[in-house]
Amino acid sequence: MKKVLSIAGSDCSGGAGIQADLKTFSAHGVFGMSVIVSVVAENTSRVIDIQDVKPDMIEKQIDAIFEDIDVDAVKVGMLSQPDCMKAVAEKLKQYAPANVVIDPVMYAKNGCPLMNPGAIDTLIKTVLPLADLLTPNIPEAEKIAGIEINNVEDMKKSAVEIYKMGCKNVLVKGGHATGNALDILFDGNKFYSFDAQRIETKNTHGTGCTYSSAIASNLALGFELQEAVHRAKEYVTIAIQHSLSIGKGNGPTHHFYELYKNGLKK
Ligand SMILES: Nc1ncnc2c1ncn2[C@@H]1O[C@H](COP(=O)(O)OP(=O)(O)OP(=O)(O)O)[C@@H](O)[C@H]1O
Numbered sequence: 001m002k003k004v005l006s007i008a009g010s011d012c013s014g015g016a017g018i019q020a021d022l023k024t025f026s027a028h029g030v031f032g033m034s035v036i037v038s039v040v041a042e043n044t045s046r047v048i049d050i051q052d053v054k055p056d057m058i059e060k061q062i063d064a065i066f067e068d069i070d071v072d073a074v075k076v077g078m079l080s081q082p083d084c085m086k087a088v089a090e091k092l093k094q095y096a097p098a099n100v101v102i103d104p105v106m107y108a109k110n111g112c113p114l115m116n117p118g119a120i121d122t123l124i125k126t127v128l129p130l131a132d133l134l135t136p137n138i139p140e141a142e143k144i145a146g147i148e149i150n151n152v153e154d155m156k157k158s159a160v161e162i163y164k165m166g167c168k169n170v171l172v173k174g175g176h177a178t179g180n181a182l183d184i185l186f187d188g189n190k191f192y193s194f195d196a197q198r199i200e201t202k203n204t205h206g207t208g209c210t211y212s213s214a215i216a217s218n219l220a221l222g223f224e225l226q227e228a229v230h231r232a233k234e235y236v237t238i239a240i241q242h243s244l245s246i247g248k249g250n251g252p253t254h255h256f257y258e259l260y261k262n263g264l265k266k
């Protein structure tokens with residue numbers, strides 16, 4: 001059994017964060033584990049409050065896992081403050097796990113902030129260089145690269161700028177664009193496109209968490225990066241097609257094993 005760890009925030013409403021990650025891991029047939037960095041009181045409409053776990057406790061959770069269990073891949077999600085970022089980065093350096101996918105979460109789908117904007121320098125200097133794959137959405141790529149993104153060429157430009165900051169691969173996600181849901185992967189040499197028809201739905205809470213966790217699962221299962229992203233793109237597209245009208249805001253993606261088992265067909 002492959003073992004995948006999520007280091008992220010808890011979304012009590014179950015659609016994003018650690019909860020989405022664990023559901024995605026199960027649907028991929030890998031064993032999911034979690035280090036909770038922040039407890040977020042949120043739902044499909046709003047973020048009410050965030051309480052960060054103390055850095056010492058974040059470190060102890062990571063120690064508890066790595067002293068006991070071989071980890072095949074790690075997904076890192078919401079890190080709200082510089083202290084949490086430093087704690088996670090130190091431990092990732094210490095244990096140096098394979099297949100680290102980092103989703104630089106800044107805002108929830110409903111626009112509520114999940115990262116202190118003053119933490120972006122720490123994110124770039126301390127966390128970003130530890131990523132085998134960094135998966136910013138368009139607003140996140142704009143903030144990290146410091147450029148405006150209006151088209152696919154701009155997505156590519158931002159990917160190159162972010163790559164130069166020290167991560168091994170960059171996947172700029174096009175969920176916030178118009179037209180097809182097109183994502184651009186840059187591996188330092190070439191660009192690869194992952195395209196899907198845009199699904200007309202407001203239920204896209206947790207799509208980014210689902211996607212990065214699916215990629216981490218596929219890497220743990222032994223797929224090369226391009227194939228891991230390709231399969232994860234299919235998974236997230238189907239999870240959005242079947243997304244649920246739960247709550248009054250942006251409902252969550254749906255994870256069900258039958259879909260995956262039957263070759264990701266609708
Ligand atoms: N309406 C949609 N139809 C099809 N694919 C979509 C749609 N919205 C997002 N996607 C895809 O979902 C994946 C996640 O991208 P997105 O840009 O939504 O992430 P995100 O903003 O980080 O998500 P979140 O912060 O809500 O977890 C990408 O592959 C993107 O292209």
Ligand SMILES: Cc1ncc(CO)c(N)n1
Nearest residue numbers: 009010011016017078108
């Ligand atoms: C805890 C958490 N992580 C990530 C996201 C981004 O969707 C969210 N809404 N909540």
